Amino acid sequence: MIKVILFLKLALLVFSVSTNAQQISDNDRRGFDNLAPIFIDVDGDGVPDRIQPRTYQTYHNPPGKRLLNKYVKNWITFDLKTSTGKSIKSFFAYNYGIAGQGGSYWVYSLVPAGDVNKDGRTDLMFYSGDDTSAETVILLNKGKRFSVHSRKITDSDDWLSDL
Ligand SMILES: [Ca+2]
Numbered sequence: 001m002i003k004v005i006l007f008l009k010l011a012l013l014v015f016s017v018s019t020n021a022q023q024i025s026d027n028d029r030r031g032f033d034n035l036a037p038i039f040i041d042v043d044g045d046g047v048p049d050r051i052q053p054r055t056y057q058t059y060h061n062p063p064g065k066r067l068l069n070k071y072v073k074n075w076i077t078f079d080l081k082t083s084t085g086k087s088i089k090s091f092f093a094y095n096y097g098i099a100g101q102g103g104s105y106w107v108y109s110l111v112p113a114g115d116v117n118k119d120g121r122t123d124l125m126f127y128s129g130d131d132t133s134a135e136t137v138i139l140l141n142k143g144k145r146f147s148v149h150s151r152k153i154t155d156s157d158d159w160l161s162d163l
């Protein structure tokens with residue numbers, strides 16, 4: 001009986017991993033130091049458009065306090081330039097952790113999400129994760145800007161502790 005339950009849980013685990021993999025492949029996952037451009041046809045003219053990732057930090061130390069790592073936030077953002085020359089700077093910014101500490105996600109990716117809201121425009125999915133948890137953000141393509149449609153945090157620790 002225990003074996004059957006274990007098998008079912010493993011099957012579910014494999015299922016949940018493989019459904020993720022349909023959208024984000026291993027090739028799509030990259031470290032935050034990999035800022036190579038991403039090419040996705042976002043304006044639907046059949047020509048890939050260039051999305052340039054950038055990282056930066058913001059500092060918010062309380063008045064009178066020393067600047068500690070915990071006050072330094074790491075951000076990644078994306079600039080879009082279409083093949084026809086239109087550009088949107090920083091169409092999405094994501095805080096992926098603080099300086100000099102763990103607890104940050106290790107990898108990110110930005111991939112097409114299909115047409116989530118059926119308005120004819122290709123939407124995007126941003127993913128950030130590590131071994132145990134991940135956050136997925138669906139970005140709606142509004143033409144001149146992008147808006148966050150949904151954010152979902154998944155934590156596979158639950159699965160592993162059950163096994
Ligand atoms: Ca295009």
Ligand SMILES: [Ca+2]
Pocket residue numbers: 114115116117118119120121122123140141
């Ligand atoms: Ca759409």
